[in-house]
Amino acid sequence: MDDAPEVAEPQWLDPDEQQHWYAFAYVLTQLPAALEAQMQRDAGISHFEYVVLSALSMAPERTLRMSEVAQYVGSTLSRLSNVVIRLEKRGWVSRHPDPADGRATLATLTGDGMAKVAIAAPRHVAAVRRLVIDPLTKAQQRQLGAVSQRLLAALNAPCPTEWAPPGAAVPGEHG
Numbered sequence: 001m002d003d004a005p006e007v008a009e010p011q012w013l014d015p016d017e018q019q020h021w022y023a024f025a026y027v028l029t030q031l032p033a034a035l036e037a038q039m040q041r042d043a044g045i046s047h048f049e050y051v052v053l054s055a056l057s058m059a060p061e062r063t064l065r066m067s068e069v070a071q072y073v074g075s076t077l078s079r080l081s082n083v084v085i086r087l088e089k090r091g092w093v094s095r096h097p098d099p100a101d102g103r104a105t106l107a108t109l110t111g112d113g114m115a116k117v118a119i120a121a122p123r124h125v126a127a128v129r130r131l132v133i134d135p136l137t138k139a140q141q142r143q144l145g146a147v148s149q150r151l152l153a154a155l156n157a158p159c160p161t162e163w164a165p166p167g168a169a170v171p172g173e174h175g
């Protein structure tokens with residue numbers, strides 16, 4: 001007797017769906033690679049490191065709980081901790097216990113870290129504009145936002161703009 005659950009017949013993609021999926025899947029590989037290359041070339045840091053620094057730069061007092069940073073950057077705490085250790089060694093981030101909850105750790109962007117964001121942000125925003133914003137009409141940009149929100153909902157992954165701490169700058173100001 002086989003205890004494996006029955007698998008429903010797959011609902012195969014029709015030719016149009018397949019074409020849309022392949023184009024989107026290719027964007028999912030090409031865009032991160034292009035943004036990573038730009039950040040490495042122009043700022044000498046990974047795109048992920050930049051996103052962490054940028055998230056902190058937009059937070060009130062440039063400080064967030066590590067768990068909030070992890071949510072914002074779509075990372076596990078473990079991966080984030082490893083990156084923040086590297087950023088600490090460079091003097092761009094400091095960590096300290098949250099006085100409101102000693103079990104939590106706060107990450108704060110230092111002055112040197114803010115300077116790094118200020119140097120990296122203009123070229124990053126130019127790359128985002130060149131690769132994502134400018135090729136689209138305003139209507140397509142709105143559609144991209146709406147499609148992205150729906151995909152994030154299907155992934156049960158809230159968009160950072162939905163949970164940003166009160167007083168935080170709008171994500172995107174630094175790219």
